[in-house]
Amino acid sequence: MIRFEALTKIYGPRRAVSSLSFSVAAGEAVALLGPNGSGKTTTLKAAAGLVRPTSGGVQIGDPPREAADPSARAAISYLPQRVSFPEALTGAEALEFYRALRGAPTERVAQVLRFASLNGSSARAIGTYSGGMVQRLGLAVAMLPDAPILLLDEPTAALDPDGLGAFYGLVERRRREGHTMLFSSHQLGDVERLADRFVLLVEGRLVADFSQSELAERLSSRGVLRVRLARRVPGLLETLRPLAPGVAWSGDELIAAGPAAVRPRLLDLIREAGAEIRGLTSEEGRLDALYREVVEQST
Numbered sequence: 001m002i003r004f005e006a007l008t009k010i011y012g013p014r015r016a017v018s019s020l021s022f023s024v025a026a027g028e029a030v031a032l033l034g035p036n037g038s039g040k041t042t043t044l045k046a047a048a049g050l051v052r053p054t055s056g057g058v059q060i061g062d063p064p065r066e067a068a069d070p071s072a073r074a075a076i077s078y079l080p081q082r083v084s085f086p087e088a089l090t091g092a093e094a095l096e097f098y099r100a101l102r103g104a105p106t107e108r109v110a111q112v113l114r115f116a117s118l119n120g121s122s123a124r125a126i127g128t129y130s131g132g133m134v135q136r137l138g139l140a141v142a143m144l145p146d147a148p149i150l151l152l153d154e155p156t157a158a159l160d161p162d163g164l165g166a167f168y169g170l171v172e173r174r175r176r177e178g179h180t181m182l183f184s185s186h187q188l189g190d191v192e193r194l195a196d197r198f199v200l201l202v203e204g205r206l207v208a209d210f211s212q213s214e215l216a217e218r219l220s221s222r223g224v225l226r227v228r229l230a231r232r233v234p235g236l237l238e239t240l241r242p243l244a245p246g247v248a249w250s251g252d253e254l255i256a257a258g259p260a261a262v263r264p265r266l267l268d269l270i271r272e273a274g275a276e277i278r279g280l281t282s283e284e285g286r287l288d289a290l291y292r293e294v295v296e297q298s299t
Helices: 042-047 092-100 109-116 132-140 161-175 187-194 212-220 236-240 259-274 288-298
Strands: 002-012 015-025 029-033 056-062 076-079 151-152 180-184 197-202 206-213 224-231 248-250 254-257 278-282
Touching: 002 042, 015 042, 015 056, 015 092, 015 132, 015 197, 015 206, 015 248, 029 042, 029 187, 042 056, 042 180, 076 132, 092 109, 109 161, 109 259, 151 161, 151 197, 151 212, 161 180, 161 187, 180 187, 187 288, 197 288, 206 212, 206 288, 212 288, 224 248, 224 259, 236 278
Parallel strands: 029 180, 029 197, 076 151, 151 180
Antiparallel strands: 002 015, 002 056, 197 206, 224 254, 224 278, 248 254
């Protein structure tokens, strides 16, 4: 549905994106991750046909068309990182303008107002909106056309809890309907909840591409088991190291890093050694820690 083919974009002396190649399948939700300035916005703008590649390109749809082709743009709904509207217009007037522009049916205005939790504010001038309300209006505009592809640049920026809930509802509904989504976010909670795949950019280069299952495996291997014992048992660390090489004491706690699959056997070995277990906790690997690790390895 979306294919980046050695996309490169150079602005003067700065290379924003470098030989970027990856695909987003129909019905898939892919998250673009990366530090500030890593090329996420340029990548999304290129997919929306708003940036002309220096070399390479982006193909949209089936059959594939260049992103700048009008027929390709008709298949896309794009939410930019910074949303703004004429402040004198009401929310309903702004939506009606964009509805007519995209040829959406009249009833879509009322639907997206309800989805975006803006019903009670639609008659107010946009100049009276908070930043979060303006962002919700931007989301409502992006949801007006029944476009099969959603391109969302930092869609949860400035959203309050109500707006965040509305956003999740909007996107999850579109996903159930089989829409394709490519989005960027610094909110790792959004990524974990919404994405099927995770594409990590650093300095305009693709440095990692994880599926949900691959990410789960990577996070599982970074999990930690903490077992509090009544007392230290001599030789216990040596018994456990074949399964958990980094196992160590911290006071009266045993700390063993590794995948969840080995934890039941670790507990069996602890009991077989005669140790009295007073308590235990397990922690799964964190996406933010993995993200930082991959970024640090790539810079």
